[in-house]
Amino acid sequence: MPRAVVCRELGEPESLHLETFESKPLEPGHVRIAVRAAGLNYPDVLMVAGKYQHKPPLPFIPGMEAAGDVTEVASDVQGFKVGDRVMVKPKQGSYTEEIMVTPENLTPMPSTFDYAQGATFFAGHGTAYYSIIDRARIQPGETLLVHGAAGGVGLAAVELGKAYGAKVIAIASSEEKLAIARARGADHTLLSGQPFREQVKAFTDGRGADVVFDPVGGQAFEESLRCINWGARLCIVGFLGGVGVAKTNLVLIKNASVLGIRAGEAMRRDPSLAGPRQRDLLRLAEEGKISPNISHRLPLEKWAEAMRLLIDRKAIGRVALVM
Incomplete structure (x- = not known):
């Protein structure tokens, strides 16, 4: 069964729990992703502590970015197929080994990136x-x-x-x-x-x-x-x-x-901004002009250590959880 890091009570990174869960049937309009890496961002730390402007209801899975492989596609979804390498942009929920999202949360990953780079790119x-x-x-x-x-x-x-x-x-x-x-x-x-x-x-x-x-x-x-x-x-x-x-x-x-x-928030208020920005960033990535610098790659079970790297400002560039 897939695993996920779950926040059941607000607090420090060590208060989170690593749990297994049953895979749910794929919903219409959704794509199932086997997550290979998740990116860490400082808002994840704030959200777990209840100090971020977005306060999801408990329990929740933290994480704003991920990358992985498409493993299942609903019959009403176009543009993605099983085996595609994709970057995932959920509002939260990326500290997991499996996630279901709608196609607008997915972007094909640049050929120049590995999964950890894909998981730490867009934010x-x-x-x-x-x-x-x-x-x-x-x-x-x-x-x-x-x-x-x-x-x-x-x-x-x-x-x-x-x-x-x-x-x-x-x-x-x-x-x-x-x-x-x-x-x-x-x-x-x-x-x-x-x-x-x-x-x-x-x-x-x-x-x-x-x-x-x-x-x-x-x-x-x-x-x-x-x-x-x-x-x-x-x-x-x-x-x-x-x-x-x-x-x-x-x-x-x-x-x-x-x-x-x-x-x-700007993208949420004006979604038309996202398209040109995304195309330009992907172009620069394919040209090899930009890519995340990942100073630490840790396994999912070391989520607390990974989050502490952000809190203690020990990361140089980005930190990724690698499944």
């Missing part, structure tokens, strides 16, 4: 794409400043910035992480926790960054306001370092825009 790269391409509209030759550049979303921003012709300045917390950012295309790298205003200005001949990608917040956001170019766009993606305070005079003086980013 990180989709958020980065929506931020710097859809919202900030980065242009070739502009400078992109990426905070948290060794995280899954940060590394995706580095890759996409380079793919669209930007110069990229990456900031991360260790030399090991910065080496990965350079390997993914960063032109300049800086250690976090240190002042960066003057270095950013030096890298840009005094102009400052055109686009800031910020999943960190706090002091990082506040100092970013002091090293931006005229017309800069600051993408607020998260608050791992606390909530930053915007000095509105600095925003005004530089004719800048502060953009709040909720990529998933």
Whole structure:
């Protein structure tokens, strides 16, 4: 029987349970997937703790991303067949060995990816794409400043910035992480926790960054306001370092825009955004220009250890559960 990690009470990752379950008959309009890998995202940790904006009823299976093989297709479903390698995008429920979804939750996996890469692609790269391409509209030759550049979303921003012709300045917390950012295309790298205003200005001949990608917040956001170019766009993606305070005079003086980013909610409100984004990401993946950097691959039964890697910020890029 297939297994799944189940949340029956809110709390720490160790409070989850590994359980077996009976496979249900395939429902009309659905596809059955043998899950080969599941991607971990920080919202999974928050959801299990009851601290995320989406609060599914108990019990539930965590996980927003997976990849695997199609094993059964309902007679009324077109476009997929048994044996297809697919990426799966359920709202939750990917920490499992088997899942049933409707076709709109499936995407053929790039030929360049293994299952773990397929399971960690869309959440990180989709958020980065929506931020710097859809919202900030980065242009070739502009400078992109990426905070948290060794995280899954940060590394995706580095890759996409380079793919669209930007110069990229990456900031991360260790030399090991910065080496990965350079390997993914960063032109300049800086250690976090240190002042960066003057270095950013030096890298840009005094102009400052055109686009800031910020999943960190706090002091990082506040100092970013002091090293931006005229017309800069600051993408607020998260608050791992606390909530930053915007000095509105600095925003005004530089004719800048502060953009709040909720990529998933934006797609739900306007599904027409998803098609062009998905096609572009798949094209770049097939061309070998973007792919998740997976620092840890663990078996399903080590879900708590895997989630702790995110909590303790020990991952460089992404973490996957491999079945």
